[in-house]
Amino acid sequence: MTQKPIAVLGGGNGGHMMAVDLSARGYQVHLYEHPKFEGSFKPTLIKGAIEVSGIGPCGTFPIHQISMDMGKTLNNVDWIHVVIPANGHDLFFREMIPHLREGQKVVIWAGDFGTLRLRKMLIEQNKNHGIAIIETNTFSCAKVEKSNEYFVG
Numbered sequence: 581m582t583q584k585p586i587a588v589l590g591g592g593n594g595g596h597m598m599a600v601d602l603s604a605r606g607y608q609v610h611l612y613e614h615p616k617f618e619g620s621f622k623p624t625l626i627k628g629a630i631e632v633s634g635i636g637p638c639g640t641f642p643i644h645q646i647s648m649d650m651g652k653t654l655n656n657v658d659w660i661h662v663v664i665p666a667n668g669h670d671l672f673f674r675e676m677i678p679h680l681r682e683g684q685k686v687v688i689w690a691g692d693f694g695t696l697r698l699r700k701m702l703i704e705q706n707k708n709h710g711i712a713i714i715e716t717n718t719f720s721c722a723k724v725e726k727s728n729e730y731f732v733g
Contacts, residue, residue: 587653589662603630616671657684660680685711689719698713
């Protein structure tokens with residue numbers, strides 16, 4: 581059985597690196613950025629891949645799907661990683677909620693109480709059943725000593 585793709589919402593540095601990390605590990609990644617940020621995201625959208633240099637995994641990493649269409653991004657995914665600053669949560673949550681379905685898991689990276697905000701918005705829209713929301717308190721990069729690889733997590 582093949583694994584379902586994993587969604588990464590947010591086209592900033594954190595979202596790009598999470599997409600690279602997951603892609604390098606063999607996952608199919610759906611990377612999404614809100615249309616409001618098209619200007620800074622356009623090079624990734626056009627290329628269909630992310631180029632990485634410096635420390636960690638370097639090279640060009642093809643991403644399975646890169647989109648500014650939330651419905652397309654969340655189609656057939658069970659795990660959704662929201663990798664954006666807290667001041668962008670409402671914007672992304674409003675786009676995301678109509679496309680959420682029972683059984684999905686939403687991880688909010690550097691949550692800043694994003695779980696509470698998302699749960700409130702889900703209740704207000706009567707979509708609070710069967711969707712798990714997980715929050716982290718930081719977004720970090722760690723080095724795996726034996727393999728000399730870097731990963732997000």
